[in-house]
Amino acid sequence: MRSDDALYALDEATRAIAGELDLDKVLQLMVDSVRTLVGSRYAALGIVDSEGAIERFITSGISPESRARIGAPPRGHGLLGTIIREGVTLRIPDIAAHSDTYGFPPNHPPMHSFLGVPVLVGGEPTGNFYLTEKQGAPEFDERDEELVEMFAVHAGIAIQNARLHRKVQELAVVDERLRISRDLHDGIIQSIYSVGLSLEDVPELMTEDPSEAATRIDRAIDRLNMTIGDIRTFITRLATPPDTSLSMAIRGLVAEVAHDPRMELDLDLAQADALDGRLTPEATNELLQIVREGINNTFRHSGAAHARIALTSRDGDAVLEIADDGSGFDLSAPVHRGHFGLANLRNRARLAGGDIVIDSAPGKGTRILVRLPLVEAETVAR
Numbered sequence: 001m002r003s004d005d006a007l008y009a010l011d012e013a014t015r016a017i018a019g020e021l022d023l024d025k026v027l028q029l030m031v032d033s034v035r036t037l038v039g040s041r042y043a044a045l046g047i048v049d050s051e052g053a054i055e056r057f058i059t060s061g062i063s064p065e066s067r068a069r070i071g072a073p074p075r076g077h078g079l080l081g082t083i084i085r086e087g088v089t090l091r092i093p094d095i096a097a098h099s100d101t102y103g104f105p106p107n108h109p110p111m112h113s114f115l116g117v118p119v120l121v122g123g124e125p126t127g128n129f130y131l132t133e134k135q136g137a138p139e140f141d142e143r144d145e146e147l148v149e150m151f152a153v154h155a156g157i158a159i160q161n162a163r164l165h166r167k168v169q170e171l172a173v174v175d176e177r178l179r180i181s182r183d184l185h186d187g188i189i190q191s192i193y194s195v196g197l198s199l200e201d202v203p204e205l206m207t208e209d210p211s212e213a214a215t216r217i218d219r220a221i222d223r224l225n226m227t228i229g230d231i232r233t234f235i236t237r238l239a240t241p242p243d244t245s246l247s248m249a250i251r252g253l254v255a256e257v258a259h260d261p262r263m264e265l266d267l268d269l270a271q272a273d274a275l276d277g278r279l280t281p282e283a284t285n286e287l288l289q290i291v292r293e294g295i296n297n298t299f300r301h302s303g304a305a306h307a308r309i310a311l312t313s314r315d316g317d318a319v320l321e322i323a324d325d326g327s328g329f330d331l332s333a334p335v336h337r338g339h340f341g342l343a344n345l346r347n348r349a350r351l352a353g354g355d356i357v358i359d360s361a362p363g364k365g366t367r368i369l370v371r372l373p374l375v376e377a378e379t380v381a382r
Contacts (some may be wrong), residue, residue: 010147013037014154023162030155031060034129037151038144041133042111045119048127052076052084056127062109069107078102083116083128089149090116093139095132115140117148121156121163129155192227195220246284247272250311253292263299268310275311275318278374279352286352287320287372290345294322294368302326302366313374317354320370328360345370 013033020026027045035043040061047056057073076084082100083090092098095114104111111132119127129148134140198216205213247269254265279287291309298307304326312319342358345368349356354372 006143006147009037010150013151017155017158018161020158021162021165023159023166026158026162027056027058028060030158031058031129034131034148034151034155035060037147038115038131038140039135040115040131040140041135042109042131044130046074046076046080046084046128046130048076048084048125052081054080054084066107066109071105071107079114080116080128080130083118083130084125087118087125089118089145090114091140091145113137113139115144115148117145117152119152119155119159121160126156126159192224195223195227198223245273245276246279246287246311249288250291250309253288254295254309263304264306266306266308268308268312271313272311275313275374278313278376279318279372280375283318283352283354283372286348287318287370290320290348290356290368290370291322293344293348298322298324298326298366302328304365314371316374317371318374320372321367323365323367325365328362328364328366330362331358331360 013036016033017026017029020029027047031043031045034045035041042059042061044060045056045058046054047058049055054074054076059067074080079090079095079098079100079102081102092114094112095101096112098114113132113134115129115131115134117129118125119129129152131140131144131148134144199220202213202216205216250269250272251267254267295307295309298304302324304324307324307326308321310319310321312321345358346356349370349372352372354370356371357369358366359369360366
């Protein structure tokens, strides 16, 4: 019966730590679980650095006030250091009687019986469980030792999983920063820079040509207002409600970006709503961002009289076309430092699992063709 209870307790403890991915919470949960598992009054988990010194010391069974009175956590001298250096389990009836005992600092609670078990991560020592003051018995026994050693195996796996989860989160932060750098490309930065250039001659023009100075200031105000709108859009990212169709989302983007009434814009979105639910959420987001960037570049830089946006289905793909009859540009020309527009479009298409073709030449307009794979609606839902 005792064996069954012990295995049940071990199963409960391992399930608890397996269900947590936050590293700090995992470590504290481990200490609390192992203390309950073997019925010790105090427990601690020391995490060691590459030099074998204890860099983190998590405790259970001692109040924060008592721990504060003790002072700095141990560094791995004496008895604790023995377990770290030798990497073996150590079970003794009285700490004071052991030859490696280093002694307790002032205000430390009295401790006698002791059980120390190493914790391995990927076969490498990462820390140790320290348990003291066995409850209901003068010392820890072989069954306690066996339980803690089995728990230490699961603890090592849980630590490894939590560390991997933390790394994934850190990578996600890096990826988000890259996304922000793509979004804050030379559309916004270049607009502000252009406004600055247009205002450089205003002090002289106020004397030489006041009318031109006033015109430039008015134009700069208009450009800054547009840029403010772009920044506001970037911050809010205009999250599309779940019940908004693709055609509605694209029309909303066009209304947001298309500020030049002199440009004629054709929208071919007759097939767009048939694609709803056929693109993954990630692909849908990247598609809309490509529309925003593409049409924004068209209205700001092309000088076109006519532009076209079409979203159709072809050969199992969603096909987005953005074309204009504007000034075009040389695709082979070096990209100026800090200009990310074309790179952004290519990256977005790649992130969505598709591809993009950009065709342009000076005086011949620009055509952007994006193909994104379609999936079954049920697959997207799952």
